[in-house]
């Protein structure tokens with residue numbers, strides 16, 4: 409029964425020893441009855457050191473080339489990584505630029521003109537530019553005229569073939585009756601007839617205008 413006091417499942421108890429901070433496991437010879445101490449590091453492990461840009465690149469190259477580059481790396485470690493800039497058109501790190509690249513920019517590029525451009529073309533372009541600006545200034549200097557009575561006058565009447573034919577008949581002394589649809593120029597023709605008759609017969613009462621009402625005959629025909 410003394411053996412039954414031990415754990416039948418094989419589990420053992422252990423006790424942490426924070427004072428010594430020494431690990432002694434069962435595999436290292438600890439007897440099953442002795443308390444087992446476990447290594448308990450008081451602080452987390454240190455993180456790997458952070459590498460800078462060039463160091464990272466060097467490490468990547470070394471990893472890519474395998475372990476044979478240690479000697480080369482050791483010999484080249486002191487040199488800057490300027491060789492890599494030949495493969496890098498736009499270096500992000502200004503330290504990778506050569507001195508001549510960092511110096512002042514080269515001569516300014518001259519403007520490229522088309523091969524057909526000659527001195528004569530230049531003269532013509534300059535002249536046309538100046539003449540157009542002169543014309544603009546002349547237009548700007550023109551006096552701003554207000555509409556006068558002459559400007560307000562309606563454009564002259566040019567009788568159509570039918571209207572001219574009727575007017576000729578009236579001038580010859582023929583009695584005429586003309587009609588037509590609305591807006592075909594009956595009133596215009598009548599005014600032209602009155603004007604022509606008044607010119608032909610100078611006397612003030614030589615021409616009489618009659619209408620259904622005096623208002624129409626005076627206001628709308630003879631007075632215009």
Ligand SMILES: Nc1ncnc2c1ncn2[C@@H]1O[C@H](COP(=O)(O)OP(=O)(O)OP(=O)(O)O)[C@@H](O)[C@H]1O
Nearest residue numbers: 565566567568571589590591592593594595596597
């Ligand atoms: N020979 C012409 N030259 C220029 N404009 C014309 C001429 N004949 C007619 N018109 C124009 O046509 C329009 C109609 O003319 P007008 O008033 O004489 O027609 P109408 O036959 O008398 O019309 P309504 O029967 O409705 O009185 C007017 O604006 C007039 O100026």
